[in-house]
Amino acid sequence: MAANDWKQKCGSELKLEENNLPMxxxxxxxxxxxxxxxxxxxxxxxxxFGLDQNTPPPPKKELAGMFGAEPPRSEPEGDFSDWTTSEETLPYDTSGIPAGVAICYLPRFSWFTLEQKVDLKEEGFWDELLDDFQPDIAIEDWYEExxxxxxxxxxxxxxxxxxGQTVIKEHMLSPEEDQRNDSHTWKRVTHVFSGYGPGVRQIHFLHKLKNRDQIHVTHATGSSVIVRATRSTRP
Known part of the structure; x- marks a missing residue:
């Protein structure tokens, strides 16, 4: 098939012409x-983690040392292929404990980090689309309440x-939980990048999940980065 035929095929079947995308x-x-x-x-x-946001999160496991509790693991269970993972053990929090009080147990918290980088050119995007049109980039994620x-x-x-180093735009979110109420459901997180300027070629996605004593694990699921064929802000 000739180059122009592929262009026409993209224009019609991928609806590039319909959305007035540069070709x-x-x-x-x-x-x-x-x-x-x-x-x-x-x-x-x-x-x-092998979970779905349309089904309830798994029940919480018992702490180590309790009857029937599972032994702690080095990292959460799951298939983490295509992700770069790391773990950061946090120092014990002794704030609020009066001096001289005997401490029998303190929970040990840690962050479990999953990150992934997307190369937009390798995924099929072209310079004129990214620089001139600047399509919306929609982020979605679900984490366990x-x-x-x-x-x-x-x-x-x-x-x-x-x-892969120059930062053009960044979105960061660190919500606080309502510890008085636990409906044990999934929480949806969304963000749309628009009008971000020329030069975007890669997207770095990172989320951190807090664990306690390697038994109580916070899960995430349904992570997505989608480039739409539309733009909500003119560049």
Missing amino acids: PDTVDWKFVYEKKPLGRNLLKNPSP SQLHKSVYVLKVTLLGAD
Whole structure:
């Protein structure tokens, strides 16, 4: 198939013409057609814990040392392929404990971090679309409501330049939990990048989940990064 035929195929079947997206002749339209980049989740393995936001989160496990409790693990259970993971053990919190009081037990908290980087050119996007049109980039994530701690979830999504270092736009969220009420449901997190300026070539997605004593684990699921064929703010 000739290059112009691939361009016409993209224009009609991927609705690029319908959405008035830039279609220069210099783009490899066969590659774009094979990738079909717009409207799909660019994150790989978006639910590494094997959970679904349409079903209730798993019941909480007992703490180590209690009858029938499971032994602690080095990291949460799941298939974390395509994610870079790390764990940060936090210092014991002794605030509010009077001097001289004997301490029998203090919970040990840690952050479990999952991060992933998306190369937009490798996913089928082209310069004129990203720089001139600047389509909306929609972020969605779901995390488990918890009385574990006042802060159990952090999201940080960064739009980067071609070097993977230059920050063009960033969104960070660290909500506080209502520890008086625990309906044990999923909480939805969303954000849309629009009018972010030229030069975006990579997206770095990172979320942190708080654990206690390696037994009480905060889960996340349904993570997504989707570039839409529309824009809500003119560049």
